[in-house]
Amino acid sequence: MSYPEKKEVSTLENVVSGKSKKASRVKSTSDEAEADEQEIFTVVEESPQYPGGEEARxxxxxxxxxYPDKAREDGIQGTxxxxxxxxxDGAITDIRVLRGIGSGCDEEAVRAIKKMPRWIAGKQRGKPVRVQFNMPIVFTLAG
Known part of the structure; x- marks a missing residue:
């Protein structure tokens, strides 16, 4: 399976504990022709947004x-x-675990992402485009 070429990598730090760092928007200075609809952007003029914003997400x-029972029993914490x-169209696709911690946490993170409502699409040159989004999800045991 081949994937469209990706440009630069940008990440967004956002954790379930409520601590959040906003992603900075980077304007492209590229003079390329209109992007192919299948191209996946990693840096765009307007980042995709969760409906209701960061706090809602x-x-x-x-x-x-x-919190998975196995992870709780094993004392597993991490990101x-x-x-x-x-x-x-704002749909979430191609969900992947880049780095996991096991004990059911990886699968639980994917399950939660699959439940998310449609996002507001990212835009490049005023038009909606496909955008790769990276999200850390922190699992922390209370106590």
């Missing part, structure tokens, strides 16, 4: 993530790094 994850594509 954190709340969604807090409300929908369940699962997820990557996905926000499509031109």
């Amino acid at each position: 954190v709340k969604f994850l807090q409300d929908n993530l369940r 699962v790094y997820i990557s996905f594509v926000v499509e031109t």
Whole structure:
């Protein structure tokens, strides 16, 4: 399977504990012709947005993530790094675990991402484009 060429990599730090760092928007200085609809951007003029903003996204994850029993029993904590594509219609596709911590946490992070509502698509030159989005999800045991 081949994937469209990717440009630069940008990440967004956002954790379930409510601590959040905003992604900076980077303007492209490229003079390339209009992008192929299948191209996946990693840096865009307008980043994809979760409906309701950052706080709504954190709340969604807090409300929908369940700490896996096995991870709780094994005392597993850490960060699962997820990557996905926000499509031109806001749908979430191509969900992947970039780096996991096991004990069911990776699968739980993917399950929660699959439940997310459609996002507001990212834009390049005023048009919706496919954008790769990286999201760390932190699992921390209370106590």
